Amino acid sequence: MAPVSTERDLRLDLFRGIALWLIFLDHIPSNAVSWVTIRNYGFSDATEIFVFISGYTAAFVYGRAMREHGFLVGTARVLRRAWQIYVAHVFLFAIYLAEIAYVAHSFENPLYTEEMGVRDFIKDPDVTIIQALLLKFKPVNMDVLPLYIVLLAGFPPMLWLLMRMPSFALALSAALYGLAWYLGWNFPAYPTGSWVFNPLAWQLLFVFGAWCALGGSLRLARWVGARLTRILAIAYLIFAFCITLTWYFPHLAVYVPHFVSNVIYPIDKTNLDVLRLLHFFSLAVLTVALVPYGSPALKSPFFWPAIVCGQHSLETFCLGVFLSFAGHFVFTEVSNRLLTHVLVSLAGIVIMVAAAALVSWYRRIERRGAGPRPPAAMPGLAGGDA
């Protein structure tokens, strides 16, 4: 099965870039600007977009590597990427440790004796650090990269299968999702509990993205473009919006019929609730309708900042996590006014774009230094990373 096209779909980079910005905004606690992010208007959030597109691009890039150089080389490339992400995660963890140590050292207030239990994590650094290296201890907002690592590590056989029996592979992935849901399977976490993003559930969206990249989107095109599908998608988005309103204006909750709330709650992010999945599909259906493939607008400088971030997603993501720490630091140490929230949010996005542009430039000069090569031999550079 051949990929749909050899040219990278800029829509993927655009929306992954936007998702990275939204994740950054959402990760600054109590950020007033985060009211613009999609999680406030429906069930799903930027994580779904990120995971789906990551699956899509992984299949696009490594599928080609696997087809041209065989299973072994393809697998090696995927695992190298997983390793890079692991290293990035450990780097972020070091920053987190520094932050927690700073707060433990400098903050004291009798109102918060219980909350200062966070200090316990640095009382036994040997245990905490080892558990973090094992991906069992994951600080707040540091759950996405471990998910990505596990998804990539398990990806090669799935990719192999997707390239031969795509529908069967997708069905297998859906079965695993169902089993994990039904039997309560998840990865263990430290000190207690399990992973915030259950890889056994979230793999479905990743594999679905990969399936779309390997020809699935063509097969779906007729359904996605159908009038009825669009109407259903809009209806569902409106429904989700109304339900979400009741979270922010609790007195509206009385208008939600009892049987509806009994069916929908709790909306389980850990196990990628079906409601969230449907919400993401609805958004995707409308997006495909509004921004067609190869739309010339995608080449306009207006979209370039998001696209360049989406093309260097790992660097941008890590920087975003760091910047959200830094932004929160500014809120608590310097100023917590609305204007500060706006400035910090904007500055963060500008820094992310600048860094992505820098990485892009680096890649270009590195490629030039390496001499001319046929583009097909460098799938990883076909316009961005997996």
Next chain:
Amino acid sequence: MMRRLAVLFALTGLIGPASAGAPAECLVAQHQNEYIFPLPMTARAIAAKRLDILVVGAGSSALPGPNGTHNAYPARLQTALAEMLPGVAVKVSTDVSPHRTALEMVQALPAALSSAKPALVVWQTGTVDALHGVDADQFSQALDQGINLAHNAGADVVLVNAQYSPRTESMIALGTYAENMRWVALQHEIPLFNRFGIMRLWSDLGTFDFTTATKKLDMAVRVHGCIGWLLAELIVEAAKEEAPRAAGAR
């Protein structure tokens, strides 16, 4: 934006129910008590002129220092209720000790219930579970269990969620636990005292500065005073509520 809107609502709420005697700084947060479900046992106890309340909680239900017990919100709740309900003998007993998860509190609950025989249990939880990353489902199950234990012992329940703590916000993920508490409260049709929302509003309005590093107790004492007072108002309001569905629901 949402929060700025909430502030507006809060300010307009000031014109609403008059509350004599409450410190002015507390008042802005009144609108946060949105989920008012009836408290039938409490209403009965008030009518019988004797209201026994059990506060079950962890570290954030207590204050350090020699006057800690006196300053913390359970004692302040008793004072406020006694003022609001003249002629009613109000007694607040506590089962409060730090670092306890919801499940650990549930395990201690039967003993506390049988010694206090309360008409109402005020249950503060969430922070420690979030700190330890307790499985969200297990947390919800513990809440269910505790609420059922209290109901079976003939007591109403009011849930109290975590404190708003800006300094540790990036280290303790309260989100899921707060949502689960809200959901469990809705399912059981019991009131939830939104301590998190109230404190965040105070922070937004500049009523209290929760980022100050200090060893002094004065702000903590004022915050607990306000929480005790607002909690008392919620209880009095909820006890007045008609109970159309309550008879069948339990």
